[in-house]
Amino acid sequence: MDIIPFILSSFLFIFFLSSSFSHFRRRKLPPGPLGLPIFGNLFQVGSKPHLSFARLAKKYGPIMSLRLGSVTSVVVSSPEIAREILQKHDEVLCDRAIPDVARGQANFHISMVWLPYGNRWRMLRQVLNTQLTHMHKLDSLVELRHKASRELVEFLKEISQRGGPDEIIGERPVAIGNLAFATALNQMSKTCFSQNVAEYESKEIQGFMKAVETVMDVAGQFNIADVFPWLKTMDPQGLRRKSKEAYGWLEEVVDVFVNKRMQWRKDSSLSSSYTHHDGDLLDSFIDYSLKDPDFTTQQFKVLLLELILAGSDTTSITVEWAMAELLLNPDIMIKLRQEITEVVGTKGEIEEADIINLPYLQAVIKEAMRLRLAVPLLIPHNSKEVVEVNGYVIPKNTQTIVNAWAMARDPCYWDAPDKFLPERFLNSNMDFKGQHFGFIPFGSGRRMCPGILLAQRMVSLIMASLVYHFDWKLPRGTTIDNLDMDDVLGLTLRRATPLLAVPTLIKH
Ligand code: HEM
Incomplete structure (x- = not known):
């Protein structure tokens, strides 16, 4: 077996694996409840979103993603993550x-x-x-x-x-x-x-x-x-x-x-x-x-x-x-x-x-x-670029809701x-x-x-x-x-x- 092509192809394989792994890691959305096909988490939100977001955050954490119909939203419920959203990454969000x-x-x-x-x-x-x-x-x-x-x-x-x-x-x-x-x-x-x-x-x-x-x-x-x-x-x-x-x-x-x-x-x-x-x-x-x-x-x-x-x-x-x-x-x-x-x-x-x-x-x-x-979820923000918050990815053009009421x-x-x-x-x-x-x-x-x-x-x-x-x-x-x-x-x-x-x- 010719050793040079083998080493080269192994290198390429490892490079591909590691880059796609880090790509996957980078694309990791915040955790969130499983949703129904088509409707997503719509029925888990109901008529009092400030309350249901707070309840869901207890289970899924201070940054979670929800799929409402065909639209993904990120909901933030802790002062630490709110600081990341509204201060550190404010320009993007x-x-x-x-x-x-x-x-x-x-x-x-x-x-x-x-x-x-x-x-x-x-x-x-x-x-x-x-x-x-x-x-x-x-x-x-x-x-x-x-x-x-x-x-x-x-x-x-x-x-x-x-x-x-x-x-x-x-x-x-x-x-x-x-x-x-x-x-x-x-x-x-x-x-x-x-x-x-x-x-x-x-x-x-x-x-x-x-x-x-x-x-x-x-x-x-x-x-x-x-x-x-x-x-x-x-x-x-x-x-x-x-x-x-x-x-x-x-x-x-x-x-x-x-x-x-x-x-x-x-x-x-x-x-x-x-x-x-x-x-x-x-x-x-x-x-x-x-x-x-x-x-x-x-x-x-x-x-x-x-x-x-x-x-x-x-x-x-x-x-x-x-x-x-x-x-x-x-x-x-x-x-x-x-x-x-x-x-x-x-x-x-x-x-x-x-x-x-x-x-x-x-x-x-x-x-x-x-x-x-008076304005418990502030007025929802939107991401103009992909941004990483607390190890999770908020994709471009994602509605970001800060639950100030819960905090x-x-x-x-x-x-x-x-x-x-x-x-x-x-x-x-x-x-x-x-x-x-x-x-x-x-x-x-x-x-x-x-x-x-x-x-x-x-x-x-x-x-x-x-x-x-x-x-x-x-x-x-x-x-x-x-x-x-x-x-x-x-x-x-x-x-x-x-x-x-x-x-x-x-x-x-
Ligand atoms: C108790 C009274 C008030 C409360 C609780 C309040 C709360 C808020 C909140 C939470 C936001 C959204 C912030 C965000 O999206 O991050 C906002 C935006 C805004 N408020 Fe107030 N507000 C009050 C009074 C006023 C007054 C008196 C004015 C008039 C000068 C005003 C004008 C605005 C405007 C124009 C925006 C939109 C700002 C933007 O998008 O750049 N608000 N307010």
């Missing part, structure tokens, strides 16, 4: 997995939420930072938010004087979620347009709530067209149609505000005594668009709508859950009121400047956001995780800024919520106003033991039943 319903939004291709990581997305984040969420800008718009919380207090004062079900004064329950939604919406719309888009108890506010809830709910609902992409053209559940209608409604409202302002600016610039500027976000955006041709009118209309949407829904959901926890824990409500009263005294009004002196309020809000995450309730990281204990955040340096991966209600990394500072101010102002000015009790027939605390998941996690509570004015 910060695209978005775009659900079919997003395409119901005519301009989804220029939407900050759905844009891939790239130049346009970066430009929008930068504009937002300089024109809205920068500390100085937030300070300059503070009066607009104060105005909205004053209106909330006035409205509630009036309600607390009305009769309840048996015409008994002081027995009239209010729906906290509606109230918080109207306030957050008006805080956002005053910030954007210096005006309310709707008044409390008006038909318009109901229209807004319905449209915003629809957009958020259908965006998180299970859609068969996402897992069997060949069904997309049919939109079998009508979810894209619903999203389109709701978006269309909201777009018309924003159009009216923007077009009016542009006309007004045009008309007044013809007058010799021209002084434009309400100083609100719309004015800043129009000014910016004159300097940067990429920031078109269409572009900032879409952005304004997204800010109103993202800001009002999450804020009001957070306030509603936090108030529910306070009603279940009256001692905490009293302690919180004491803190606010000591700081605010008889001034009669909460100001954003007071917030920094209210550590217990901050602890209550953080604890409510830990236990009741915030994991007994390995939290004592008594199911208990509402604001004290755990006192004297702790844990904040919302995405560095403590067991607590990321706003996400982390490049795609982290750009509205954190604004949201913190809005939620604090609403919560402090509700607790300082009013005492709250559950309506007749509801007790601490029978208050429904169930949740329903869309993109956001809202209460299954609206929280009702009876306000009594406190005279300071």
Whole structure:
């Protein structure tokens, strides 16, 4: 036998074996449950994915893969792996997995939420930072938010004087979620347009709530067209149609505000005594668009709508859950009121400047956001390249879901995780800024919520106003033991039943 060809072919054989082995190793997906043919793991996920993902993670580990129909997703459930995804490999994993319903939004291709990581997305984040969420800008718009919380207090004062079900004064329950939604919406719309888009108890506010809830709910609902992409053209559940209608409604409202302002600016610039500027976000955006041709009118209309949407829904959901926890824990409500009263005294009004002196309020809000995450699975990310995490492979173009909800309730990281204990955040340096991966209600990394500072101010102002000015009790027939605390998941996690509570004015 000729020895040279033998050695060469043996070499080639070993090389082939080792390279295909390492190739195989590199292609190893994270573990996950076996699925059914065609449907994969669909039936193991159900209507509460935050819960079923947490349950499956106990068996398959903190990084697992699930096949939903023909689509593979990776689900992450521990702070260590979340750090890998959102910090170490953030650049590869910060695209978005775009659900079919997003395409119901005519301009989804220029939407900050759905844009891939790239130049346009970066430009929008930068504009937002300089024109809205920068500390100085937030300070300059503070009066607009104060105005909205004053209106909330006035409205509630009036309600607390009305009769309840048996015409008994002081027995009239209010729906906290509606109230918080109207306030957050008006805080956002005053910030954007210096005006309310709707008044409390008006038909318009109901229209807004319905449209915003629809957009958020259908965006998180299970859609068969996402897992069997060949069904997309049919939109079998009508979810894209619903999203389109709701978006269309909201777009018309924003159009009216923007077009009016542009006309007004045009008309007044013809007058010799021209002084434009309400100083609100719309004015800043129009000014910016004159300097940067990429920031078109269409572009900032879409952005304004997204800010109103993202800001009002999450804020009001957070306030509603936090108030529910306070009603279940009256001692905490009293302690919180004491803190606010000591700081605010008889001034009669909460100001954003007071917030920094209210550590217990901050602890209550953080604890409510830990236990009741408004966006429990963040907004799913997508991989733009193959990436190896913890020895497993996430293939290119794979939806990556971070179960922030599970991490915030994991007994390995939290004592008594199911208990509402604001004290755990006192004297702790844990904040919302995405560095403590067991607590990321706003996400982390490049795609982290750009509205954190604004949201913190809005939620604090609403919560402090509700607790300082009013005492709250559950309506007749509801007790601490029978208050429904169930949740329903869309993109956001809202209460299954609206929280009702009876306000009594406190005279300071
Ligand atoms: C309590 C209130 C809020 C919560 C809990 C919240 C939470 C979140 C979360 C979890 C994300 C996704 C992060 C990720 O995908 O990794 C997000 C994205 C976003 N949020 Fe917020 N948010 C809140 C308030 C706001 C406010 C007030 C604004 C308006 C300025 C806002 C605007 C946005 C936008 C535009 C995005 C998409 C960012 C992108 O894709 O680049 N949010 N938010």
